[in-house]
Amino acid sequence: MDYLPIFLDLKHKNVLVVGAGDIALNKIKLLLRSNAIINIIAKNICSEIKCLLAQNKVFWISQEFKIVYLENIFLVIAATNNTQLNQIIFEECNKLKILVNVVDDQSKCSFIFPSIIDRSPIVVAISSSGKAPVLLRLLREKIEALLPTRLGDIANIAGKWRKIVKKKFVNFLERKRFWEKLFSSIFVQHIINGREKQAISTIEKMIKKPNILIGEVILVGAGPGNSDLLTLRALQVLQEADVVLYDNLVSQDVLNLIRRDAKCIYVGKRAGLKSITQKKIIKLLIFLAKQGKRVVRLKGGDAFIFGRGGEELEAAKNANINVQVIPGITAGIGVSAYAGIPLTHRDYAQGVIFITGHKCINNISNNWSILSDPSYTLVVYMGSLKALEISQQLILHGRLKSTPIAIISQGTTINQKVIIGRLDEIDKIFKLTVGPTLLIIGQVVLLHKKLEWFKNLTNFNNIETASSIINV
Known part of the structure; x- marks a missing residue:
């Protein structure tokens, strides 16, 4: 990763924009959506920014940049045609540990602006690290088409019920299961179609139902190595897992697709090396599943082709644990x-x-x-x-x-x-x-x-x- 993707809270924080032309205007419009306090330094100001000044949405503090103006500034954007001035701003911001972006000069940026799909409070940001802006635009168009316009309403309504759900389901796994069931239910379609009353009724009914934690073991074939060969169902399961027990033959590219907060446990075996026994692996699978966790047993290739998947499935069934099998492309x-x-x-x-x-x-x-x-x-x-x-x-x-x-x-x-x-x-x-x-x-x-x-x-x-x- 060339850049760490993060979301900054700029509400009521001072941001400095040096320059007030069309390029600066585009950045200012984005910053206004984040409720930042926008301070401008520029000699010439375009008409649209003058309108923003008249409405007190932005503040003009000087015609010329001086180092003193960096005091109490959280973030700086340099949008000028003066390369020498841009260089000075970049160097001074680095000295003061202030985030800085010199527009159209990636070498002088401690952060870059991603392409944004806004379904507030759901926000999707994607970036090519400055390498392929046209590809980024095409990707954004595809994602925009996939995400419903009322996706933010789903998040807002769910947010209003978070405290109630947390009070009802004290256990983290119980809460997680509740939200997974809710977002996979008719609740989502009710909101997308503007039926808010029916959506809330769905939440009320689901909260009243007992949310019993039932663990399961899911055998997943990871395929022969290339992550492109992972099946769609396998990808879905990796995103739902609480715990993943993975083998030596599972590639790092596949491991990167596991849900970030899932616990990953290496149980690989290699000939000639000391490793965990099959008996211990089976015991661990059953132990974790009996805690109510969704346990994924991730194996290279296919679990039923020389993967000892049959033994593990048999043991789980004998322990009365729910099981699933997701086939993989065998090597x-x-x-x-x-x-x-x-x-x-x-x-x-x-x-x-x-x-x-x-x-x-x-x-x-x-x-x-x-x-x-x-x-x-x-x-x-x-x-x-x-x-x-x-x-x-x-x-x-x-x-x-x-x-x-x-x-x-x-x-x-x-x-x-x-x-x-x-x-x-x-x-x-x-x-x-x-x-x-x-x-x-x-x-x-x-x-x-x-x-x-x-x-x-x-x-x-x-x-x-x-x-x-x-x-x-």
Whole structure:
């Protein structure tokens, strides 16, 4: 973030505007809406600002800027064509720790004005940090169209009931649930359609109803890494969560989408490293849900594909806890698509098999005869630790040594790297990769060169063959 977005209370605070032309006028109009005390320094004053002076809405204090005029000033706007004067104002404000904005000179701004969508008291401010004003305008138009004109009335009416609701529901979670239910109810439509009496009646009825806290566990698949691949329902749930327990494979971009005041607990597990046990994770899920909290279990990919989601769901159900499952794009599907490798193809593969490189708890062994059938594409999750064993068993049971393989690391992200090689090179290739990785085995890998489409925008040479690496 180049700038921290904050909302300033300027009511009855002194603001200094140096300049009184059309550009200054635009800033003054905005400042008037915030009820600031606006002081002006300028030699020449445009007609509209003269009208504001006549109405005592702004105050003209001098024709020339002097440092003494910065005393008791909260914020300064320099809107002059005099670059030397603008520089002096900027430097003096910095010395005195006063917020300053030199119009149309971002390098001399300690704050910038965002684009504003005003549905007071609901105010949406967006900014491109000065990088793309046209894009900002287009975004503003889209947001303006989405937000009802009477959105502010919804907030105002709710605000009048805050004390009553707080008195009725002492527990924070109870209050939160009440407001979530209210804003998802017919209450909103009543206000939008101008039916205030019906809206208030809705609040009165909902307050009288007991607001019993019922916890739940929601399994959410975060997808293969790229936050753009998160489902809409998953995003909604992340915004409603009280607590989020997340894994190692969940990307930071996805974590940034979690509601800011939700508690986030890392429960990731990585091979070879000390980490929380699955038993403890399940106990924690149940403990938090029984406190009445909405607990999201956030997993990379899909929770039901090698994510142990079934175990966690089963434990929650056994504890009589409400559950939901939000599917995610599993790595095998998402990563292969971003690598341009179709897992099935009429000319190459009649089916696809997903397996994990980790063994099951009861040590059920793989059926290598089926896995070695060349008419199936084999997708291996977490295959790095058992790469050599997988290769040896497949070759032993009939797969050709020359069978094409793809090892994809950090798939679907801008750091995605694809290495193409042969089955008998598998162990050497894995030593050159950085996890997380996905292994694809089969003739469909041959289509990668023709069908690949996703490239790292900062490095167009992110596709390599095993022979070019190993022989270096």
